[in-house]
Amino acid sequence: MSALDEERLDEERLYVQRCVAGLSRMLHDARENVVVGESVAGDRYSAERLGRHLKSLAKELSEEPDGPPFFGRLDFGPGSAEHRGRSYHIGRRHISGERGGPPLVIDWRAPVSRAFYRAGARDPQGVAVRRRFGWSGRTLTSFEDERLEAGEEDRTGRLLAAEIERPRVGPMRDIVATIQPEQDDLVRAALAESICVQGAPGTGKTAVGLHRAAYLLYAHRERLRRGGVLVLGPNQAFLGHISAVLPTLGEVDVEQTTLEQLLATVPVRAEDSPAAAGVKHDPRMAVVLREALYARIRKPAEPVVVADGSARWRVREDELRRLVDDTRRDALPYTTGRERVRARVVELVRRQAEARGRTATAAWTRMAGRAVTPFLDAVWPAVRPEEVLLEVLSGQTPADALTPAEHRAILWSRPPRGHRSARWTAADLVLLDELAGLLERPRGYGHVIVDEAQDLSPMQCRAVARRSEHGSITVLGDLAQGTTPWAARSWPPHLELLGKPGGRLVALTEGFRVPAEVVELAGRLLPALEVDVPVTRAHRAGGRARLIGVSELRHGVVEAARQALEFEGSVGVIAADAQVNTLTAALWDGGLDVAGRLGVLPASLAKGLEYDHVVVCEPAAIVEAEERGLHRLYVVLTRAVSRLDVVHARPLPPQLARRPSR
Numbered sequence: 225m226s227a228l229d230e231e232r233l234d235e236e237r238l239y240v241q242r243c244v245a246g247l248s249r250m251l252h253d254a255r256e257n258v259v260v261g262e263s264v265a266g267d268r269y270s271a272e273r274l275g276r277h278l279k280s281l282a283k284e285l286s287e288e289p290d291g292p293p294f295f296g297r298l299d300f301g302p303g304s305a306e307h308r309g310r311s312y313h314i315g316r317r318h319i320s321g322e323r324g325g326p327p328l329v330i331d332w333r334a335p336v337s338r339a340f341y342r343a344g345a346r347d348p349q350g351v352a353v354r355r356r357f358g359w360s361g362r363t364l365t366s367f368e369d370e371r372l373e374a375g376e377e378d379r380t381g382r383l384l385a386a387e388i389e390r391p392r393v394g395p396m397r398d399i400v401a402t403i404q405p406e407q408d409d410l411v412r413a414a415l416a417e418s419i420c421v422q423g424a425p426g427t428g429k430t431a432v433g434l435h436r437a438a439y440l441l442y443a444h445r446e447r448l449r450r451g452g453v454l455v456l457g458p459n460q461a462f463l464g465h466i467s468a469v470l471p472t473l474g475e476v477d478v479e480q481t482t483l484e485q486l487l488a489t490v491p492v493r494a495e496d497s498p499a500a501a502g503v504k505h506d507p508r509m510a511v512v513l514r515e516a517l518y519a520r521i522r523k524p525a526e527p528v529v530v531a532d533g534s535a536r537w538r539v540r541e542d543e544l545r546r547l548v549d550d551t552r553r554d555a556l557p558y559t560t561g562r563e564r565v566r567a568r569v570v571e572l573v574r575r576q577a578e579a580r581g582r583t584a585t586a587a588w589t590r591m592a593g594r595a596v597t598p599f600l601d602a603v604w605p606a607v608r609p610e611e612v613l614l615e616v617l618s619g620q621t622p623a624d625a626l627t628p629a630e631h632r633a634i635l636w637s638r639p640p641r642g643h644r645s646a647r648w649t650a651a652d653l654v655l656l657d658e659l660a661g662l663l664e665r666p667r668g669y670g671h672v673i674v675d676e677a678q679d680l681s682p683m684q685c686r687a688v689a690r691r692s693e694h695g696s697i698t699v700l701g702d703l704a705q706g707t708t709p710w711a712a713r714s715w716p717p718h719l720e721l722l723g724k725p726g727g728r729l730v731a732l733t734e735g736f737r738v739p740a741e742v743v744e745l746a747g748r749l750l751p752a753l754e755v756d757v758p759v760t761r762a763h764r765a766g767g768r769a770r771l772i773g774v775s776e777l778r779h780g781v782v783e784a785a786r787q788a789l790e791f792e793g794s795v796g797v798i799a800a801d802a803q804v805n806t807l808t809a810a811l812w813d814g815g816l817d818v819a820g821r822l823g824v825l826p827a828s829l830a831k832g833l834e835y836d837h838v839v840v841c842e843p844a845a846i847v848e849a850e851e852r853g854l855h856r857l858y859v860v861l862t863r864a865v866s867r868l869d870v871v872h873a874r875p876l877p878p879q880l881a882r883r884p885s886r
């Protein structure tokens with residue numbers, strides 16, 4: 225490093241100290257304000273609001289992990305009308321300046337920070353110098369400059385490469401320091417825009433989704449405060465893997481869950497046969513359920529008579545029929561429809577009563593409403609989702625939308641006595657949610673991010689659509705990684721089921737996880753996966769992929785894991801679900817500690833995760849375990865960040881054994 229650079233680094237280190245002081249000042253002020261805010265606000269409501277706001281700010285600041293206060297800096301040159309001659313440090317969060325001075329650090333999501341991600345030698349956007357910083361913990365160790373206005377740009381700089389190539393340990397981290405232009409375009413897309421991102425393994429779909437959530441909350445905080453942001457992931461292991469990212473970015477109020485958990489209104493106590501699950505996830509079930517629910521509505525067969533003191537008010541049958549028909553045509557949720565009928569009948573009664581000089585007080589209206597209940601119970605009965613589904617699965621309602629064989633597939637062999645003793649399956653939860661959505665509109669979100677969306681069934685897509693009807697969605701997925709029997713084969717129909725047929729379809733094509741050697745090996749499966757997905761360019765080189773034939777699987781796996789532990793980083797041993805216990809025991813017996821850095825994972829839970837070194841055990845068993853086993857194998861092979869060992873005692877699946885001829 226030159227003497228001048230040493231000097232610059234020293235200056236930046238002094239700046240770090242100012243930032244650290246700035247942060248502790250912010251924390252001190254926020255704590256102070258919690259106390260003051262609660263006592264000075266004019267009324268209780270605003271005191272509470274202010275108190276809550278300040279408390280969450282104080283909490284956020286004090287929970288701020290000891291990360292570096294900034295990761296980049298922009299020096300604007302004469303080419304910028306707005307920021308000429310200014311320089312800004314960019315970090316994970318805003319750090320206020322001293323005594324009303326300019327901020328010390330600008331949030332990466334602020335408009336001016338955009339140039340950090342988007343400017344280049346071709347379009348410098350007024351940036352004279354873009355600086356990236358290298359850190360070791362909280363210590364600033366280096367920096368790298370690109371003189372953009374002078375036509376100098378280094379898209380594969382040392383610091384960038386080091387971040388991408390770093391060995392993985394522990395859960396996923398944020399990527400704010402190195403978001404790439406094609407990713408930034410998605411992260412900062414308008415709130416109203418629904419986007420569908422198709423990307424090969426490791427192209428940063430999950431990272432983009434999480435950063436988009438953080439960006440939207442920053443740019444539209446007030447609007448999103450009411451609806452909120454929901455992140456849906458495939459399973460608990462995945463949620464654990466991503467759970468730290470948003471809090472590191474200062475966003476603690478995002479709901480992160482699985483769809484199954486979101487819909488869990490009753491416990492799951494049974495499993496469907498593949499045939500039954502296939503029918504239950506088919507979109508025609510929406511028709512079956514709607515018809516079963518609305519079959520409860522009857523034609524009024526007698527007049528409504530309301531006893532009101534000495535008077536009797538009567539609404540004729542033909543009037544009631546018209547009223548029920550009209551309300552059905554209004555296409556309201558079922559429960560709202562029932563209340564609308566009640567209100568309309570009461571209105572007819574009220575007119576009669578007022579014509580005879582009565583005054584319809586609030587108490588009178590309540591009395592009349594109650595008097596109409598028996599009529600409603602007969603004609604538009606109140607109902608629970610479980611009651612309707614029980615009828616459907618017991619064969620008490622027709623299912624004209626299904627073939628007789630499909631209908632038989634979903635019927636219970638021994639129907640339960642009542643819905644409380646029913647043993648519901650995971651697919652039933654989706655059906656119950658569909659019914660609940662027909663009864664009443666569910667809570668909607670301002671924005672929903674759906675990861676691994678290719679795996680959602682049509683009925684699951686409808687559950688997501690119901691929750692984002694008035695909001696927007698980010699759909700993340702890879703058609704090649706679809707492992708459910710109902711996985712999407714193409715995006716446009718899927719987007720339609722998700723309620724956003726006009727969503728923008730974008731492909732991410734730069735791979736940040738999987739090295740070229742592993743991409744080549746896993747890519748041998750692609751022709752057999754029968755999906756049309758764009759080719760990806762691997763950012764990482766220097767990886768290793770080995771096919772290791774052994775005579776005894778357990779022994780081979782223990783040996784591969786032992787060798788893997790000689791390297792830095794996490795090691796994931798991934799096997800067909802049925803082999804996990806045996807292999808875990810073998811690793812323990814071999815003296816390896818299956819905890820911490822080394823983990824054993826069933827293939828069915830590997831989605832979205834990554835390990836520095838992956839040992840895939842007996843691919844043939846992974847393929848055989850399920851209908852879309854080859855897709856599962858593709859998912860499993862693409863979890864490796866640096867090295868992949870495929871250990872097999874049986875012959876390899878033929879698609880993996882040979883290179884595809886092109």
Ligand SMILES: Nc1ncnc2c1ncn2[C@@H]1O[C@H](COP(=O)(O)OP(=O)(O)OP(=O)(O)O)[C@@H](O)[C@H]1O
Pocket residue numbers: 387388396397398399402403404407423424425426427428429430431432702705736737831832833834862
């Ligand atoms: N711009 C970037 N800079 C540095 N690392 C990145 C960048 N984009 C993605 N990564 C890293 O690449 C890895 C893969 O990212 P991510 O898990 O988001 O990919 P994905 O497309 O969701 O993969 P999969 O389809 O396998 O779930 C992660 O470790 C992520 O942090």
